[in-house]
Amino acid sequence: MTTEQKLLQIKDLRTHFFTENGVVRAVDGVSFDIPVGKTLGVLGESGCGKSVTGYAILQLINSPGRIVGGEVLFEREKNGRKEVVDLLKYGARSEEIRQIRGNEIAMIFQEPMTSLDPLFTIGDQLAEAVLVHQKVSKRSAMDRAAELLDKVRLPQARDLLTKYPHQLSGGMRQRVMIAMALTGHPRLLIADEPTTALDVTTEAQILELMRSLQEEFGMAILFITHDLGVIAEMAESVVVMYMGKVVEKTDIQTLFENPKHPYTKALLESIPKIGHKQEGPLHTIEGMVPSPFDIPRGCSFHPRCSQFMAGVCDEAVPAETFLEDTHSVRCYLYSKQAEGDSNGNRT
Numbered sequence: 537m538t539t540e541q542k543l544l545q546i547k548d549l550r551t552h553f554f555t556e557n558g559v560v561r562a563v564d565g566v567s568f569d570i571p572v573g574k575t576l577g578v579l580g581e582s583g584c585g586k587s588v589t590g591y592a593i594l595q596l597i598n599s600p601g602r603i604v605g606g607e608v609l610f611e612r613e614k615n616g617r618k619e620v621v622d623l624l625k626y627g628a629r630s631e632e633i634r635q636i637r638g639n640e641i642a643m644i645f646q647e648p649m650t651s652l653d654p655l656f657t658i659g660d661q662l663a664e665a666v667l668v669h670q671k672v673s674k675r676s677a678m679d680r681a682a683e684l685l686d687k688v689r690l691p692q693a694r695d696l697l698t699k700y701p702h703q704l705s706g707g708m709r710q711r712v713m714i715a716m717a718l719t720g721h722p723r724l725l726i727a728d729e730p731t732t733a734l735d736v737t738t739e740a741q742i743l744e745l746m747r748s749l750q751e752e753f754g755m756a757i758l759f760i761t762h763d764l765g766v767i768a769e770m771a772e773s774v775v776v777m778y779m780g781k782v783v784e785k786t787d788i789q790t791l792f793e794n795p796k797h798p799y800t801k802a803l804l805e806s807i808p809k810i811g812h813k814q815e816g817p818l819h820t821i822e823g824m825v826p827s828p829f830d831i832p833r834g835c836s837f838h839p840r841c842s843q844f845m846a847g848v849c850d851e852a853v854p855a856e857t858f859l860e861d862t863h864s865v866r867c868y869l870y871s872k873q874a875e876g877d878s879n880g881n882r883t
């Protein structure tokens with residue numbers, strides 16, 4: 537891991553929502569790295585802070601949310617020179633962060649309909665995205681738009697340029713969004729559940745497309761999903777999130793073969809195994825996800841954990857413990873060490 541060039545390093549990122557009902561610590565001390573050209577998966581159940589992490593990287597957090605701490609170190613390439621900058625030092629509306637959004641870091645979402653304007657044709661929207669990045673005529677921008685549709689393997693690109701978003705299927709719209717993301721040749725693509733709204737066949741095609749475009753463009757991908765099957769297809773390494781924190785980090789093979797955190801294990805037990813006859817009903821994780829306003833003290837998974845140790849797990853947040861260079865876990869089963877008390881969970 538140390539020899540790998542890091543494109544993005546997130547350090548102790550904290551993003552909280554200050555709502556009328558209280559503070560939601562949506563992202564509360566998240567750290568991970570994304571190597572150049574590789575795919576890091578972010579895995580966890582709904583509401584654990586995956587999307588907020590993705591948005592915070594580009595400072596797309598709106599009120600009542602606020603990034604309250606941390607660093608987002610990004611290796612920029614400017615005029616052939618590389619420099620590492622903390623994106624959070626740029627204001628959310630600064631010229632620099634606007635330059636980075638779409639150009640150096642692009643984002644795609646679960647539902648492309650929310651990012652496409654229903655009133656404009658695919659051609660107009662793609663050409664406009666091209667014009668943001670390149671000073672070319674409208675006609676050349678349209679040509680480039682057609683090339684991009686070709687790249688994402690949409691047939692009859694010319695014809696498609698004249699269509700409106702609602703005339704396309706979900707899979708086609710997601711291809712258009714990927715084409716749009718590619719206009720600036722980003723070094724990092726943040727993909728937030730990009731195939732969750734699609735049927736399995738279309739999903740498989742989009743994942744295959746993303747892999748081949750990644751190879752062609754050499755971009756890194758932050759792949760956010762709740763789906764273990766999709767993670768297995770896409771990611772080289774994974775961070776598992778639970779209630780705003782990373783509970784386990786590892787490479788993809790270890791995730792499936794030697795998971796350590798009881799939460800990760802429970803997630804894995806909740807999926808059917810190919811080639812294994814299912815004995816009895818599928819395991820589901822005990823208990824409910826706690827209210828985000830009332831995150832359990834200590835390890836936030838403790839009320840649902842089958843290996844809960846009273847007086848230990850419900851006291852302080854466990855520290856990140858490295859089992860190997862590329863495998864860490866926050867769990868008292870592996871180390872009794874608690875995190876420094878900067879997290880506010882101690883009294």
Ligand SMILES: Nc1ncnc2c1ncn2[C@@H]1O[C@H](COP(=O)(O)OP(=O)(O)O)[C@@H](O)[C@H]1O
Pocket residue numbers: 553555560562580581582583584585586587588589599600601828
């Ligand atoms: N605008 C908001 N206002 C208040 N709470 C929010 C807002 N956006 C997200 N949250 C809360 O932040 C937490 C993490 O949300 P999110 O990152 O969207 O989860 P995930 O993507 O993992 O499903 C959730 O508890 C969610 O309710």
Ligand SMILES: [Mg+2]
Pocket residue numbers: 586587588728729
């Ligand atoms: Mg989400």
